[in-house]
Amino acid sequence: MQASSPGSQAISTLARHDRILILDFGSQVTQLIARRVRESGTYCEIWPFNAASDERIKAYNPKGIILSGGPASVTEFESPRAPQSVFEMNVPVFGICYGQQTMVEQLGGKVESGHSREFGRAYVDIQEKSPITEGLWNTGAHEQVWMSHGDRVTQLPEGFRVVGTSEGAPFAFIANDERKFFGVQFHPEVVHTPHGAALLKNFTRDICGCHGDWTMAAFKDEAIAKIRKQVGSAKVICGLSGGVDSSVTAVLLHEAIGDQLTCIYVDTGLMRTGESDQVVELFREHYNIPLIHEDASELFLGALTGVTDPEIKRKAIGALFIEVFEEVAGRVSGDSKSVEFLAQGTLYPDVIESVSFTGGPSVTIKSHHNVGGLPDRMNLKLIEPLRELFKDEVRALGIELGLHPDFVKRHPFPGPGLAIRIPGAITADKLKILRHADQIYLEEIRNAGLYDAIWQAFAVLLPVQSVGVMGDARSYDSVCALRAVTSTDGMTADTYPFSHEFLGRVATRIINEVRGIGRVVYDITSKPPGTIEWE
Ligand code: XMP
Numbered sequence: 001m002q003a004s005s006p007g008s009q010a011i012s013t014l015a016r017h018d019r020i021l022i023l024d025f026g027s028q029v030t031q032l033i034a035r036r037v038r039e040s041g042t043y044c045e046i047w048p049f050n051a052a053s054d055e056r057i058k059a060y061n062p063k064g065i066i067l068s069g070g071p072a073s074v075t076e077f078e079s080p081r082a083p084q085s086v087f088e089m090n091v092p093v094f095g096i097c098y099g100q101q102t103m104v105e106q107l108g109g110k111v112e113s114g115h116s117r118e119f120g121r122a123y124v125d126i127q128e129k130s131p132i133t134e135g136l137w138n139t140g141a142h143e144q145v146w147m148s149h150g151d152r153v154t155q156l157p158e159g160f161r162v163v164g165t166s167e168g169a170p171f172a173f174i175a176n177d178e179r180k181f182f183g184v185q186f187h188p189e190v191v192h193t194p195h196g197a198a199l200l201k202n203f204t205r206d207i208c209g210c211h212g213d214w215t216m217a218a219f220k221d222e223a224i225a226k227i228r229k230q231v232g233s234a235k236v237i238c239g240l241s242g243g244v245d246s247s248v249t250a251v252l253l254h255e256a257i258g259d260q261l262t263c264i265y266v267d268t269g270l271m272r273t274g275e276s277d278q279v280v281e282l283f284r285e286h287y288n289i290p291l292i293h294e295d296a297s298e299l300f301l302g303a304l305t306g307v308t309d310p311e312i313k314r315k316a317i318g319a320l321f322i323e324v325f326e327e328v329a330g331r332v333s334g335d336s337k338s339v340e341f342l343a344q345g346t347l348y349p350d351v352i353e354s355v356s357f358t359g360g361p362s363v364t365i366k367s368h369h370n371v372g373g374l375p376d377r378m379n380l381k382l383i384e385p386l387r388e389l390f391k392d393e394v395r396a397l398g399i400e401l402g403l404h405p406d407f408v409k410r411h412p413f414p415g416p417g418l419a420i421r422i423p424g425a426i427t428a429d430k431l432k433i434l435r436h437a438d439q440i441y442l443e444e445i446r447n448a449g450l451y452d453a454i455w456q457a458f459a460v461l462l463p464v465q466s467v468g469v470m471g472d473a474r475s476y477d478s479v480c481a482l483r484a485v486t487s488t489d490g491m492t493a494d495t496y497p498f499s500h501e502f503l504g505r506v507a508t509r510i511i512n513e514v515r516g517i518g519r520v521v522y523d524i525t526s527k528p529p530g531t532i533e534w535e
Contacts, residue, residue: 017218018210020044021062023052025070025080025098026355031489032189033066033096033200034348035390040201041212043388048355054085064092064208066200067099069187070355073151074101075113080355081106092180092207094132094200097149100174100183107157107181118147118168124186130163130175132182132202136195137164145172145186145193152185180207216396220252223385227256234340236383237329239371240265240291241415242279244408245345245386248398252385253343254289255401261343262290262332266324268317269297270417270431273439282407292332296324304419304426310535313426314367317416322371326378342380344371346387347394349489365531369415391489411456412490420535424463433516434461437480440513444506445484454496457484459510460523460534468518477518480510485532493527 020037024030024046037044045060049067057065065086072079081102086093095103101111126133126141137143145166153171156162160181164173169185176182182203188196204210238250240263253261263283267276276293284291303320307313333339375382386394398408414420418438422430438459445451460481468475482503484496507520523530 017043017213018063018204018208019060020064020066020204020208020210021052021057021060022046022066022068023049023082023086023099024068024355025049025072025102027069027071027096027098029187029189030068031349031352031390033068035392036189036197036200037066037204038214038390038393039197040204040210041214042204042208042210043214046352048353049080049082050355051353052083054083057083057085057089062091063210064094064204065089066203067093067095067103069097069099069148072098073113074098074105074111075151087179087181092203093182094203094207095181095183096189097185097187100185101151101153103181103183104153104155104157104160104171104174107160109153109157109160110155111151112154113151117150118166118185120146120148121192122147122166122168122186124164124166124172126164126173128161128163130173130182131177132175132199132207133163134202134206136198136202143195145184145188145196146190147186149185153183182207216393216400219389219393220397220400223252224256227253227383227385230383231257231260231341234260235332235338236261236341236343237332237339237380238263238343239325240279240283241413242271242275243345243413244391244398244410245347245394247282247345247403247407248394248401249343249345249386250283250289251287251401251403252397253383254287259290262292262339264292264294264325264328264332266321266328267293267295267297268300268321268417268419269295270300270317270419270426272413272418273435292328294324294328296320299324300419301426301428306425308424310420310423311367313419313535314369314416317419318367318369321369321415322374322377325371325374329378329380340381341383342375342378343383343385345394346384348386348388348390351387366533366535409452411451411454411458414533420533421458421460422463423460423534429516430461433478433514434459434480436514437461437510437517440509441482441506444502444509448502450496450498450502453486454484455487455490455493456532457482457496459483461517466519470518475518478516479519479521480514480517481521481523481534482506483523483532483534485527487527487532490532491527493532495522495524495526498522 034044124143124145126137152169159176160174163175166172172185174183188199240246250263280293283289303316395408441459462479464479466479485493487493
């Protein structure tokens with residue numbers, strides 16, 4: 001992940017909105033806290049606990065602060081702490097799991113390690129009412145929550161009382177009503193705590209007094225005004241990939257600056273059936289956005305000839321993409337050099353600075369296809385109007401901008417396209433076979449009404465041939481693997497549990513209709529240990 005400068009951008013663009021600050025202690029689910037807070041209509045940002053200086057927090061001016069969970073133990077030497085100023089700013093604080101424990105420790109209470117571990121589903125018994133449970137949980141309620149802890153609070157700081165208990169945590173839910181400090185041992189941000197989102201909403205709206213003024217309609221108007229101010233009369237280019245993020249970026253920019261925007265669609269020839277035509281038709285015909293459709297399929301196929309190693313393949317595609325894009329952008333600019341900006345659909349998850357407990361950069365699993373280096377090479381300034389948004393907010397913004405719901409709900413598609421779904425060398429024939437199989441598979445998924453329940457579904461053409469019998473004759477054709485996963489962010493994934501009947505129907509259609517495929521298998525590997533794409 002690329003480092004951001006927390007808060008700096010938001011302060012200038014979103015100063016009129018109520019804001020919550022989430023301090024991250026490295027939990028796997030910190031992003032979900034932000035999702036729930038934003039769903040409550042409140043803008044928020046995630047900062048690493050150690051990147052939050054007193055001045056920076058003060059300048060951000062949060063109406064409330066949430067302390068996330070994390071993998072450390074507060075009982076360990078030099079384990080992370082929240083800046084002490086968090087508790088002295090006179091704003092409400094909500095500590096979750098590790099966040100609760102460090103709050104307790106920092107305010108004079110005690111935490112002990114290892115006595116009772118609770119992982120997964122648990123129940124909290126509400127012992128007393130609290131303003132944060134108003135309208136949600138009454139005294140005596142027995143509420144399902146999700147726990148993941150080895151340490152627990154054993155002594156409360158002054159001014160705190162117990163709101164709820166669980167079997168393993170006598171201080172599972174605590175409150176200091178006067179200072180508006182709350183702490184929970186469980187995770188309200190995950191769906192396995194059914195009323196967790198409502199609890200976080202009570203915190204942001206009732207306790208912190210946020211007004212719920214973070215809506216996509218408001219965001220759109222502000223983003224348009226900001227783009228106009230930033231761009232003035234200059235020209236902007238935007239690379240379209242056919243995906244949701246770049247499409248929403250382009251439509252937003254077009255609404256802001258009209259024909260000052262030119263979109264560039266580099267057609268790698270690695271797209272699915274009809275995809276390139278759809279992009280051209282949508283932007284050029286429907287939106288009337290100046291669009292250059294650069295057919296570079298021959299170039300890409302040439303560059304990939306005989307390349308079998310996945311990393312070399314990815315790098316070759318990335319490098320060629322930049323080369324072609326640069327060349328086309330040069331043409332748009334011409335001699336006047338009037339293009340000043342490059343627009344990109346970077347999302348908030350890409351700019352969140354993550355907390356590293358390993359101390360070093362993580363291992364590269366795959367070189368992602370991105371155009372991050374372009375602005376410097378081309379001496380362009382960058383516009384990233386979606387930088388503050390999560391994926392589902394981008395979808396909501398797309399709808400707000402008039403994009404069709406079917407379009408904004410499309411599954412993600414990787415930059416290197418079908419090339420990473422053909423292990424081994426790529427040929428035009430193989431691309432044709434894969435396109436056809438993929439088309440049938442997705443058609444059947446749509447017909448069965450399953451498309452929206454799946455994060456991503458696609459076919460993979462394996463470099464394996466297998467013997468079969470077709471019409472009394474021996475066949476020796478390729479094997480096609482089908483993949484379908486559920487996920488919330490692509491970081492982890494589960495396979496989609498299709499019925500055997502559905503899989504059988506797809507396999508029969510593919511073998512009957514696609515010349516060159518003789519066997520179909522279903523990939524049941526989750527991520528981890530697998531990845532979503534095959535290469
Ligand atoms: P993996 O295969 O790493 O994929 O589990 C996670 C998600 O990322 C997509 N993906 C890419 N997206 N450029 C992209 O824009 C890439 O190079 C790339 N590689 C993988 C993948 O489709 C999945 O949604």
